[in-house]
Amino acid sequence: MRLALNVFQWLLLILAAPLAHGIIAQAKARLQRRRGASIWRPYADIAKLFRKEDLVPPSASWVFRVTPLVLFGAMASAAAFVPVVQGSALLASRGDFFLFVYLLALGRFFLSLGAMDGGCAFGGMGASREALISSLAEAPLLLGLVAVAILASHADIAGMVGWTLQQNFFKISAVHILAFLSLGMAVLAETGRMPVDNPTTHLELTMIHEGMVLEYSGPSLALVEWASAIKLHAMLALLIALFAPWGMAPHVSAAPLLVALLVYFVKVGALMALLAVIESSVAKLRMYLVPGFIGVASAMSALAVIFATLVKR
Amino acid sequence: MGLVEIAAGKVLSSFSAFLFLTILLLAVARRISTCVLLFSLQSAIIAAEVFAVGFQERLAEAYVVGALVFLIKVVAIPYAFFRLMERLKTVREVKAATTPTQSAFIAVAMIFLSYAAVHSYGQSVHVPADALAAAVALILTGAFLMVSCRKALMQMLGLLVMENGIFLAALVTTFGMPLVIEIGVFFDVLMGLLLMGIFAFRIRDTFEHLDVSRLRRLRG
């Protein structure tokens, strides 16, 4: 039963990921007083791409072709770490957040290689910029998680969520606020959202993530897009699970689970709205201001770790 | 025994006055030939001293040694020096690095120093202080000559003066070393002088001077 629930959570994270993209796009459109496309459009896009032919540059090797698969595999596996409606997940108690973060890194590593394999300038440019941002963003991401882990005295995600669930919402500490902020910033950098990267840009010189996937088409592009949607969704879900898990089902039975699912939708919806607000109100940072942005996140996360150890004392 | 010792000391100390005089003169002498003569005189004094010791201590060996000193140091070596100077046809000046006045003061200082040294080290050795001081002063003078004079011949002479001092020290402290050893030492001194003579010729032949302070090709 629990296994089925875990598989359900996992499928939810994967299958609803394009929907999350669609909702954010819709929210942004509304904020910008546009009508916007349907929230289901990402599904249509993916379906359409799956039907198209796969164009491969002449210089590309098998690395180029394998990259979308590895990326999708890594992201989908990472999604198995994140609890959604109850305090555990498929791999949440076996693996820890380091594994989660490094699975994301695995995907990113291959995506960058795939970009370099295209043999044109934009792939290299995108990979180079991504390399800078992601190498810097890894530290605040891990440190933020470490702060929470120290408070929870658990390194596995299930344990961390379980600990938070037992806490009173109103007794939340400064560590949580700092960690949440730094993690949020790191998530923005990791998933390539504003103000670090503009996911909807079509101006080559400002592209990072888009630059990397420029040479992909057809099913490969579909997998890449889907994988990045999963990544965003999983990270949002992780933020929720770590900092606002309240409402998750305490035990496996139908009614609490349904409530938990609804509560989850509300919470993730709120986060998406927040994301949309940020994306509509903030300009993209210049490339060389990004390290400063990540630096702030790193400082906050380090502070969070220090506070966490002080709190534990 | 004590009486004999005191008597020997008196005899020996009276000689040491003459030795100090030769030291002073050696320091201020400007010509090599003068120095050689002074060395000869000095050796004669020492030879006399050897005989005195031999007489007082009734040591037959001492007479042999005295005769050797006389023959080698008073006669043979000065003669060889004069021959050498003739053959080398070199400038006769000493060419010291110090002026005569300075040298004189240094010589006086060295005599004082040797008295001080004998005073400090010679306490336990019950020998006449004057004679031992003279020996030490001779060693110091020899060293001074070798350091201050630029002529190869003067370095040889300085070495001989040092050797005189060591010999005298042995004489006044222990009435001389065993005869075989003394003869061996004399032989070494002679051979050393011979070799230095050979080298003096070679220096003159290859460098066309005898100024050892200008032998500075090899350094560092």
Added chain:
Amino acid sequence: MQLESGELPLSFLLLMLGAAVPMVLVGSRAKGARLLAAGMLIAACLAGSFVAALGFWRTSSVLMDFTGFTPFPFTLEIDRLSALFLLLICVVAVPVAVFAVPYFEHHCPERRRNWMWIFFSWFLLSMIVVVTASTGFAFLAGWELMTLLSAGLILIEGDSAERRHNVFIYLLMMHVGAAMVVASFFLFLPYSHGLDFASIRAGSAVLPPAIRTLIFLLAFVGFGTKAGIIPLHLWLPRAHPIAPSPVSAIMSGIMLKTAVYGFVRFAFDFLAGGPSWSGYPILVAGAVSGLLGVLYAIGEHDLKRLLAYHSVENIGIIYLGLGTSLIFLACHAPLWAALALVAALLHTFNHGLFKSLLFLGSGAISHATHTVDLEELGGLQRRMPVTGLTFLIACCSIVGLPLFNGFVSEWLTFRSFLAGAALMGTKAQVVLPLMVGVLALIGGLAAACFIKVFGVAFLGRPRSTEAEHAIEAPLAMRGGMTFLAAACLLIGILPGVLLKPLVALAQGLVPGAGVPPETLAITRVLPWIAVAVIGIAGAAALAAALGRVRRIVPAWGCGLPTLTSRMQYTSTAFSKPIRFVFSAVYRPDRKIVRLPADQPYFPVSISYSSVRTTSYEKSLYRPFANLFVAAANQLRRLQTGNIQVYLLYIFLTLISLLIFLRFRG
């Protein structure tokens, strides 16, 4: 020589290593003789792996005693720690030797090939002596020989002023380091009966604290010089690139590890943790080496220099683990000390595997293209598929991606940092968790660097005609690389193979330690992750491949007719953003020259150069060396050539001695 039961394999190994030599000497110019020598060497290494495996998994202690023969006690003994390193040496040496057979034939001048093999086998033997020695004499003899023979191998390879200078720096630094190692051994002497390890262990119990501290610091700096921690790394990026690739592989993959072995032997086995603060300098050295090492690596475009800097980085990671372990030891937390030690030792082993694989890959590249300059490479994946795949596996391993072996050790290191948070009320409680950030930064930058390396060298279009006409390496080379790559994957997915005996080893070195649960956790979870990632990727492949057409079309060229290789990002361009952000580390001296100068907007050529100006040699070592040379010149001046002055020296010596005697004697 005393023979005991059970050491037959070891004697076999030693004999084989020695026996390779006369074969080559006698065999003159014939290739067969060299093949025979290589074969014997490989057989010896296989036998050695067997002995080591027995020692490592079963702890069958093996002893060889030459004491009756040699002037000082010379015994070899394999305990678990030795067995681990012996295993590393033999396991890495086999594929490297296989790789070296065609490599030496192609790259060494005819008359030097035999010497190459002779030195190569002696070099391996010296390292085996180092890790199995159980007396100070044997250890130090092996230690010095190791340096000497590796320098010989570098010098045989070729001759140029730069090479000589680099070998000079290598030799000198190694000697100074060895002097400290010598001192740290001998400092035990007044308190132990001899220099055999058992007496040293016994003697260390009665060491006064000051001597204990001194030994620890000397061992730290002495072994650190060999390991290449910053700022003692000066020789490392100089010596590795100029060695033949198989030798670089051994030097970087194994030789550096002997320093780790020595340090672990001293800090854990002999000193049982050293002074209470001992972990912190190690931790700082590890962090500094890791960060700066990877940053310097990113700035390089000579592949072998880049890899050499990555050795610095990885040694940094190993030292982070060792430092953490020492901190835990000082805080009386044996379980976590064991965890951190396991992490460090596993990373040592892993680094041996993937770094030698990387250097072999660079050898295959230079074999195919005659260059290791990244700017001249590109598109090799299509031309050298096996080299490319194995190199990619090595890249993933060194970056620490899950499913590859580097991840396991880095993960264990992360977890030991995290465990530090539970050390209530100590400095470590704050410091260790923060190290997570440092290691994360190191890992992120390493990933950036290897995206650059693999992307520029193997992917995209070739940047030179040599790269365009590259052909795959010969079978032996491919075989060697494949073996190592398989080992990386095996440990990456099933780390339990090594972890179990490693935990036992750590328990031996850290008294009172249990089995760290983390080691069990990672063993359990990784196969699942592998199944998940590969399964999902496979499913996605099926889904994407169903009835779809794949068509090869030129990439869009912004309207230009074709894309050329000059339009690709170069290695320098790729690393530009990171170098820009960390310009404080590089202090680059950038120059842009536009020609002709009077037409800035219509240049015929633009050349850009960016040189790192931070130089340890200039700012740290030069002044030191100059000091000695200045002192020597002063002394030289005292030797004036004037005999009167010489005599004066003698007189003054005598007089000062007399004065000394008068007043003090």
Added chain:
Amino acid sequence: MILLLPLVIALLAPALILTLRDPRAATRAAMFAGGLEAVSLFAIVWQVHTHGALEAGRYFRADGLSSIFLFNIAFISSLVLVYASGYLSHTGEGRFSSPRWFYALVFLFLFTMISVCLSADLGLMWIMMEGTTLASALLVGFYNTKGAVEAGWKYLVVCTVGIAFALFGTIVLYLAAFKAGMNPAAALDWVSLMDAVSRKGFDPHLLKLAFVFVMVGYGTKIGLVPMHSWLPDAHAEAPTPISALLSAVLLNCAVYALLRYVAIVSRGVGPAFPHTLLLIFGLASMMAAGLLILVQRNLKRLMAYSSIEHMGIIAVGLGLGSPLALFGALLHIFNHSVVKSLLFFSAGNVRQNFDTLRMESISGMAQTLPQTSAALVIGCVAIAGLPPFSLFVSEFAILSAAFSEGHYLVAGIFLAVLSIVLGGLAHHLFHLLGGEPKRLPARAKLSPSEYTVMGIAALCLLFFGARIPYLFDALLNQAAAVLR
């Protein structure tokens, strides 16, 4: 009576050789005499080993300590004579500088050195020590060039002055014995002195005074800083076989002479005083020579400074005084002799091939003179104290003694100097061996005689690095027993 055999041979040989005008006949005669000499010396060593100390009259005696030096003399002089036979084949006839004069003087030189080691009387020892200077001065000036004459003069004068102080020291010791009531005839015999010095209560003040003078005197001959000034000149300007003899035998003989005094004085006033002086001079020599090696420009001067450094090491070993240190120091004496001969032989080949020893005008030797280069590399590795060569063993022994005695400062300086020296040697060696050859050698291959001696020296270094033969070990222990 066997004791007198090598002395007689060494005295008769020059007379025989000087009568032979044909250089080849002279060479053959010298080889023959050298062979006899070596055999007779080995016979003495064997006799001492099996029967204990030998005596011949009042003036000659050999015990364990002398036998190890005699062994050294026999081994090195054989190597040198064989090497010289090839080296001198091109030397013409001149006043005191023809092959027959060369061999005659070499045998005289050997005579004096063997006598030093066989003397039972400190006075005789002094005479023979001075004799070594006299016998070798002409050999140092053998080439009669400006440099050779200058070096010869400096050698003669500086050593004679130094030795004069040793005579003074001997006299002071004699005085002490005399005052303590010893029979004057026996008062210079080292056995009776060693016996009497602890029993009869010599004046400690006089003993110390004597030792200071002897230390400075024989220290000059050993080449300890700051009395070393003659050494680089003489070694660099002498013909190569003589450089080897000076460095590998003469310096050791001076060490032997000093050791006799150390043994006596240690019994009289305790070992602390002589050992302190040895340590001070040893360290000064190591440091100064180690630094000076860095800035040398002449290959043989470089090696001369290395000799000074190694004499410093030996002095430090003797100054530490523990059994292990003595073992190391005595072993180091032999090891250093072998390696230094090897190095000087290689330097001789360099000189014969390029007609210069200035290191800046030589390069690319690895290509042009591969065999000599190999010898040079082996020699430099060995002399830097690296395994697998024997100097590693002896330095290991001295260092471990320094540490176990708690002389941390000494040990620290020792280690630092070793690194400095390695740096200097590697720097010079790379320059000589690497790069493009500046000129072509006269003859690239070694002659069989050169090949043989250099091979023997190298193998000896290697062998002693792995194992000290039983006989040699026994000799070392006998020698060390004398000093304790």
